[in-house]
Amino acid sequence: MSKREPEFLDPGFEPGEFDRMERELRTTLAQETRRIRPADRLDAILHEANQAGPLTATGGHGTRRWLAPVAAAAAVAAIIGGIWWTGQDDQPTVSPPAGTSTAVTTAPTTATPSTSPTETATDQPTSATSTAGATRSTLLPVYYVGPIGDAKPTYKLFREFVTREIPAGTDVKTKVKLALVEATHAERFSNTDGYLQPWSGQTIGAVDVTADEITIDLATAGNPAAAATAEVRRLAVQELVWTAQAAIQDGNVPVRITVQGAPARLFGTISTDQPFTRPPSSESWRDLAPIWVVSPTRDEVPPRSKPVVVKGQATVFEATLAWQLTRGGASVRSGSAMASVGAPERGDYSIDLGRLPAGEYTISVTEPSAKDGSVAAQATRSFTVK
């Protein structure tokens, strides 16, 4: 058990400096946990995995207490149609994922109000959950740094639509801030999608929006240890830029970032002297992952009675994509698809899977490498047909 690795600690340490602490910590943890007697949940796990509704982004089932409000909110959003991505986002075709309105069937109606709006919307004068009608479920486009699915792995940006309860009449500054707060909390997507958490521990301060500029004030410049490479650091900044620009939906308004009101070097390296923006659309590949699956959405439960159509965006060589549908690890069907335009432009693709029997499926959309046929990029989405 005690495979000691002397190099585990920083080389700057005195050898043996922490020997006693390490020993005591080991003993303490073993002692403490010995008294925890976990209940048997194997049956519940297998039942849930085989029977129940869709997994949420945290890898949890939709009935988990702290997740239920999200599903319920999605239901409300779909029903009232008060959805907020009606304008332009980053691409000509950023429209709400079709079929969102079918995602509501398993949402519990007894969910207690989510506490997260009040937790993060600290500049809101009233509680976001105070009275019915005072808030509105809003889908915020939020960008995250995630692995593109190659072997390295390479990281780029992915977009998620995150549902938030937002008080009616909330101004655009607050919307930008709420979206940015979500962008700095990638943990709920880390399980299923491997999204990084480069802004872990960050607090979004004041946000200002004028016709010419978005200003974002951060509490800290970012921990270099949380973003392993220069590219991840760059993407971490771009994640905020894309999220803020998507929130105001007013073109590529430059984004100025400050740290506690002053210029800084983000992650110790990236100067904030110049404002940031997203690259022109012909160069979106610099920031965006080659393949996104947009629908089915995460919580969507497509009905057996209707064909399932997978839709997404791709920036791939010669617009060529391969796809595979699996169920319980076994391949059900596979094929190829074309994006509407090839790299370097970003195109839309659509895969008609036809009607599927009830069950759990995973769709993988792949860009085969032009060089050797290995996987250059891959995006997957799991969904349940009922």
Place this chain on the structure above:
Amino acid sequence: MAEREPSDVAPVGADEGVRELYAAHWAGLVRLAWLLVRDDLAAEEVVQDAFVAVHRRWGTLRDQAAAAAYLRRCVVNGARSALRHRGVEQRYLTREQGDADALGRRGAASAEEQAIATDTSNTMIAALGLLPQRQKEVLTMRYYLDLSEAQIADALGISAGAVKAHAHRGLASLRDRMEKSS
């Protein structure tokens, strides 16, 4: 379109694989989760979610080792998510302040258990609970699960250098707290 009924393809492997993983890792991971969230029920739920997620992903996991690594990632992220959404940690800390003997578990510890718990371990567990989440995660995975630096880096999605740095800082502040309280 669907000439070949997908239901004909039995989802072999996932149930069986999850059973094996459960036998090997359930108790250990619940204990890991407990160390991170300090709440019995939340710990079990986080790990249950992780197993369900592995079942879902079964087809994309190369082998048992990859599945175990994925499980750990899920547990750590699930614990973070649970902490954020439920204020579990806050409740724990409040209880801890109110009652020096409270260890944040459901039900009272037996007399024997209380006798076994030395002052040292109480202080250390409390001190560990006060560390920043990342340091807590690194120290717990290292000294409870005996994971290698690379395994921890993989589970947390951070660099090996960052694992070192978190371990270092965590141990240093644990030591400071222990020295202060002794």
